[in-house]
Amino acid sequence: MNDNKEFCPFCGSCLQGDPIPEEDQHHYGATHGSRKIAIYSLEEDRTVKWQCPDCGKEWDRE
Ligand SMILES: [Zn+2]
Numbered sequence: 001m002n003d004n005k006e007f008c009p010f011c012g013s014c015l016q017g018d019p020i021p022e023e024d025q026h027h028y029g030a031t032h033g034s035r036k037i038a039i040y041s042l043e044e045d046r047t048v049k050w051q052c053p054d055c056g057k058e059w060d061r062e
Contacts, residue, residue: 005032006036008036008052008054008055008057009059010052010055010057010059011052011054011055011057013052013053013054013055014035015034015035015036015052015053016032016033016034016035017032017033017034017035018032018033019031019032019033020032020033035053036050036051036052036053037050037051037052037053038050038051039051047061048060048061049061
């Protein structure tokens, strides 16, 4: 199980969110939620960037 620990590339803030209840973890494929904000493109119909909730900076999705 991926523990999806992530950090903001700009301010280094931990982006790991609240723990996901064990019975729901298989829906997410992770043990914790994420605090990063998805920047969604209507044109491309997908998440194209992430935004840090602490410093507000954006970076491209891999
Ligand atoms: Zn940040």
